[in-house]
Amino acid sequence: MESFVVLLPLFGAMLAMPVGRAFGPRAAELLTTGLLLIAAMIAWFLLFDVTSLMGGDGGGVRTIELFTWISSGGFKAEWAVRLDALSAVMLVVVNSVSFLVHWYSMGYMKEYGEQSRFFAYLSLFTFAMLTLVTADNFLQLFFGWEGVGLASYLLIGFWFKKKSANDAAIKAFIVNRVGDFGFALGIVSIFYVFGTVEFDAVFNAVAANAEIAPFGQNAGAPIQMLTINFLGNDWHALTVIGVLLFIGAMGKSAQFFLHTWLPDAMEGPTPVSALIHAATMVTAGVYLVSRCSVIYEYAPNAAAMVTLVGAVTAFFAATVALLQDDIKKVIAYSTCSQLGYMFFAAGVGAYDAAMFHLFTHAFFKALLFLGSGAVIIAMHHEQDIKKMGGVRDVLPFTHILMVIGTIAITGVGIPGIFLFGAPFGAAGFVSKDMILEGAFAAGEVGRTFGYFAFILGLLAAVMTAFYSWRLIFLTFWGASRAPEAVRKHPHAVPDAMMAPLIPLAIGALVVGMAFYGQFVGDNKQAFWGDALYFKTAEHVEDVAVDHAGTEDVTHGAVEHAPADTHGQEAAHAEEAGDVASDHGEEGGHHVPTWVLWAPFLAMLTGALTAANHYLRGDPLRPGLLREGGMIYGFLKNKWYFDEIYDFLLVKPAFRLGRLFWLEGDGKTIDAVGPDGIAASVAAGARRIVKLQSGYLYHYAFAMLIGIAVFITYVLIRAGGGQ
Numbered sequence: 001m002e003s004f005v006v007l008l009p010l011f012g013a014m015l016a017m018p019v020g021r022a023f024g025p026r027a028a029e030l031l032t033t034g035l036l037l038i039a040a041m042i043a044w045f046l047l048f049d050v051t052s053l054m055g056g057d058g059g060g061v062r063t064i065e066l067f068t069w070i071s072s073g074g075f076k077a078e079w080a081v082r083l084d085a086l087s088a089v090m091l092v093v094v095n096s097v098s099f100l101v102h103w104y105s106m107g108y109m110k111e112y113g114e115q116s117r118f119f120a121y122l123s124l125f126t127f128a129m130l131t132l133v134t135a136d137n138f139l140q141l142f143f144g145w146e147g148v149g150l151a152s153y154l155l156i157g158f159w160f161k162k163k164s165a166n167d168a169a170i171k172a173f174i175v176n177r178v179g180d181f182g183f184a185l186g187i188v189s190i191f192y193v194f195g196t197v198e199f200d201a202v203f204n205a206v207a208a209n210a211e212i213a214p215f216g217q218n219a220g221a222p223i224q225m226l227t228i229n230f231l232g233n234d235w236h237a238l239t240v241i242g243v244l245l246f247i248g249a250m251g252k253s254a255q256f257f258l259h260t261w262l263p264d265a266m267e268g269p270t271p272v273s274a275l276i277h278a279a280t281m282v283t284a285g286v287y288l289v290s291r292c293s294v295i296y297e298y299a300p301n302a303a304a305m306v307t308l309v310g311a312v313t314a315f316f317a318a319t320v321a322l323l324q325d326d327i328k329k330v331i332a333y334s335t336c337s338q339l340g341y342m343f344f345a346a347g348v349g350a351y352d353a354a355m356f357h358l359f360t361h362a363f364f365k366a367l368l369f370l371g372s373g374a375v376i377i378a379m380h381h382e383q384d385i386k387k388m389g390g391v392r393d394v395l396p397f398t399h400i401l402m403v404i405g406t407i408a409i410t411g412v413g414i415p416g417i418f419l420f421g422a423p424f425g426a427a428g429f430v431s432k433d434m435i436l437e438g439a440f441a442a443g444e445v446g447r448t449f450g451y452f453a454f455i456l457g458l459l460a461a462v463m464t465a466f467y468s469w470r471l472i473f474l475t476f477w478g479a480s481r482a483p484e485a486v487r488k489h490p491h492a493v494p495d496a497m498m499a500p501l502i503p504l505a506i507g508a509l510v511v512g513m514a515f516y517g518q519f520v521g522d523n524k525q526a527f528w529g530d531a532l533y534f535k536t537a538e539h540v541e542d543v544a545v546d547h548a549g550t551e552d553v554t555h556g557a558v559e560h561a562p563a564d565t566h567g568q569e570a571a572h573a574e575e576a577g578d579v580a581s582d583h584g585e586e587g588g589h590h591v592p593t594w595v596l597w598a599p600f601l602a603m604l605t606g607a608l609t610a611a612n613h614y615l616r617g618d619p620l621r622p623g624l625l626r627e628g629g630m631i632y633g634f635l636k637n638k639w640y641f642d643e644i645y646d647f648l649l650v651k652p653a654f655r656l657g658r659l660f661w662l663e664g665d666g667k668t669i670d671a672v673g674p675d676g677i678a679a680s681v682a683a684g685a686r687r688i689v690k691l692q693s694g695y696l697y698h699y700a701f702a703m704l705i706g707i708a709v710f711i712t713y714v715l716i717r718a719g720g721g722q
Contacts, residue, residue: 001042002064002081005091006130008039009098012123020116028116029106032123036099039126043091050088051518051527060084061530063136070139077197080136086531089355090133090287093362097279098126100500104370105271107496108377112269118158122275125151129280133287138187138197141288145183145252148281149176155276156268168264175261179251186244191215193228193237203294206238207533224298242295242302245288246309253285253339256313260641262336266328270373273328277335278366286342286358290351294533303347304448307439310343311453316639318463322470323636326383327372330471334409335365337460338432344453345435348442351532353434356512356519360427363507364408370504371402374497375475378490379482385471386620390480394490399476401501406472408508410465411603415596422516430512432461433599434520437591454595458602465606473614481620 012032020028050060062083069079102122109115128147135141149172157169187197192215194202205212206223213220214228214237221227227234249255254262262282266273276282289296289306296303317336324330338361345354376383378395392399404426411432413425423430436457443450480487518527613623626632637643670676 002046002062002083003066005039005042005046005095006081006127006134008035008042009095009123009126009130011035013120013127016120016123017116020119025113025115028119029102032119033099033102033106036095036102036123036126040092040095040099043088043095046083047088047092050083051085051529065136074195075191077137077139079140081134082136082199083134084531085528086287086291086355087133089359090283091130093283093359094126094129094133094279097362097366098122098275100366100504101271101275101279101370104274104373104497104500105269107494107498108269108271108373110494114158118155118269121151121154121158122271125155125275125280129284132284136199138190138199138202142183142187145248145284146180148252148284149173149180152176152265152276152281155272156265158268158272162267165267168261168267171264172261175258176251179248179258181247182244182251183248186241186248189228189237189241189244193223193226193241199291203292203533206294206298212237236299236301238295238299239302242292242299243305245292245295246285246302246306249285249288249343250309251285252288253282253343254336255285255309255339255343256316257309259313259317259336260645263329263332263638266326266332270328270369270376273332274366274369274373277332277369278362282335282339283358283362286339286346286354289343289346290355290532293346293351296346297349297533300448303349305347307344307347307447307449307453310340310345310347311439311449311456312340313337314340314344314460315456316340318460318467319635320638321467322463323632324467325386327375327385327388327471327475328369328383330385330467331365331368331372334368334464334468337464338365338409340460341432341435341457344449344457345438348439348447348450348453349534350435350438350442351534352520352524352528353431353438355532356515357428357431357435359515359519360408360431360508360512363504363511364405364427367401367405367501367504367508368409370497370501371398371405374398374493374501375402377493377497380486380491382482382486385474387481388475389478389482389619390476390487392476393480395476395493397498398493398501401505402476403472404505404508406468410468410607411461411599413600415600416593419513421521422513425512427508427510427512429599430516431519433596436461436599437595440591440595458598461599461602462606465603466610469607469610470614473610474619477615478619 009032012035016028016032019031050062064081064083066079066081068076070077102119105115105118105122109118112118125148128144128151130144131147132141132144135144153169153173156172157165159165190202191197193212194205195215196202204210209222209224211220212223212226214226224238226237228237228240229235230240251258262277265276268276296306314337317333317340321330321333321337324333338357342354342357342361345351345357374395375388375391375398378391378398379388382388408426408428411426411429413423413429413433415423415433417424423433425433436454439450439454439457441450443452443454517523613619634640
């Protein structure tokens with residue numbers, strides 16, 4: 001059964017087009033969607049079976065080896081399905097959202113045609129992501145990593161006759177190759193240092209601080225202190241590996257500097273955007289960093305880089321989303337910002353909070369994207385929110401669902417209020433607040449960039465609330481600004497598009513509260529088991545002692561208690577947990593009361609500012625940032641990243657290519673080859689061909705002359721011999 005959760009989408013991808021040709025596109029849709037439904041059901045069963053939920057194994061690890069993939073000398077890589085809490089969570093996210101996207105697409109793609117090809121690509125995308133998250137070694141993970149890159153190229157450029165779609169697909173492919181190059185070097189570095197790419201062998205060696213001798217070296221050192229020489233300098237081995245792996249994560253998860261492909265990916269059909277942004281490609285980087293948590297715990301500089309890049313990305317993407325008018329691009333930059341939250345959570349050691357936000361984010365982000373698709377269909381494919389308004393009269397149910405998604409992403413809840421042991425609020429409130437509190441707690445114990453991430457995260461929370469409610473107010477509220485033909489004759493939205501939004505809306509409201517205890521609360525150790533590594537239990541004890549006697553609130557569990565299987569001192573973790581529990585019954589890290597309320601106030605500030613501007617008077621009137629201003633232009637043009645990259649990379653590449661084409665190929669290779677020697681031979685051949693007239697007497701005359709010349713030559717030689 002464990003194998004089928006991965007293989008069923010592959011079967012759908014392989015069969016979709018043959019079945020579509022034989023029985024019609026509807027058959028292909030039903031086949032692929034049905035297989036994803038089965039896979040999603042199996043994934044939920046495995047989540048409860050593998051983890052401590054409902055009396056499962058409690059974070060145990062299962063590995064089902066399917067076959068030996070590569071065996072060459074001392075190198076061996078198995079193709080396996082690894083099941084632990086981390087992969088089980090990802091299986092639920094990927095299969096559940098993919099099933100709902102397949103279901104939604106049955107209505108969305110009805111008028112576009114080529115459903116069989118589209119559904120084959122969707123299932124292929126899902127299979128590649130499942131391969132990635134169930135890998136048992138870095139090489140198999142890299143296969144899935146490249147697979148999602150290929151599938152994203154096919155889906156973003158699905159409308160291949162449209163130039164902008166082709167350009168966006170190529171851009172996504174190339175930008176990701178930059179990150180993938182770093183990832184590939186990271187895997188090579190792992191094999192060079194450890195002599196294997198198997199997860200268990202690598203992670204256990206790091207946790208146990210085993211003596212490691214890199215490839216070709218006789219002497220080694222404890223891995224946590226090991227250095228490797230490169231270009232005449234000694235570098236901390238785990239830091240090198242951590243940085244290279246994170247470069248791959250930056251590309252796949254669209255982090256600062258390698259983010260430019262993500263907004264352009266909106267050129268694909270809306271279901272593609274939902275699948276990429278909510279469950280598959282962009283979450284791969286967060287999964288990678290969380291999977292390698294033990295490496296980052298012992299590579300503090302690499303972890304600091306993760307924190308810094310994540311915090312800057314969260315802030316940067318939020319600033320850009322403020323002035324976007326394309327409904328899908330607003331949500332796209334929102335994804336970029338939310339991924340930044342996940343990364344800086346992982347960077348400060350709150351891997352559980354990062355995965356918790358990844359889990360909750362899948363529900364409300366898929367809801368927002370698929371809801372925007374319904375709006376686009378109803379508005380005759382208009383995507384500019386400034387040309388909408390009053391859509392709630394046309395799509396009242398979609399309006400309610402989009403508001404639910406907005407409540408979730410902005411973090412609406414009541415701080416300090418617990419319901420059945422969990423904070424009371426929407427999914428984003430529970431998970432995002434855990435990240436911000438974790439960043440503050442990390443700053444308290446000296447984690448690099450912890451306070452920095454907390455501050456930028458708060459600022460991003462203000463902007464998230466503003467641009468999210470701006471989208472709602474401009475799209476659904478007020479008077480309609482759409483053309484009269486659109487207002488009078490809105491396009492009907494199929495029921496198949498609306499039904500999948502209901503479970504997503506329910507999830508956006510309750511999954512944070514429902515899974516709080518397991519992901520980040522008191523039961524997190526039993527839930528995660530070995531899947532995540534928590535090292536710094538002593539830091540929690542220090543913080544608890546430092547905060548003793550002050551007015552603190554305990555919210556969550558980021559005590560970083562180590563897993564027993566990694567050879568750390570479990571008793572010390574338990575002692576730290578006891579100290580923590582003295583400060584509140586919910587158990588976890590400690591933050592002052594103002595930190596607990598800060599995200600709520602940030603959300604309220606952004607929401608009220610948006611309401612003040614867009615619900616009073618003309619919603620399109622100039623605001624604080626007016627057109628023509630420097631800041632307006634800076635944000636409207638997305639910090640000019642595309643222009644900078646175009647100037648520094650694209651245009652020089654074109655000039656270099658033109659040089660090679662005209663000077664190298666044209667004036668050198670062609671001049672010597674096709675236009676030189678080859679042209680001379682061809683010209684000579686054409687002249688010789690003219691001698692072939694086709695007349696018999698010409699040939700007889702030529703033979704006569706030849707014989708005469710030959711006899712003359714013989715007589716001259718004979719006379720000369722005498």
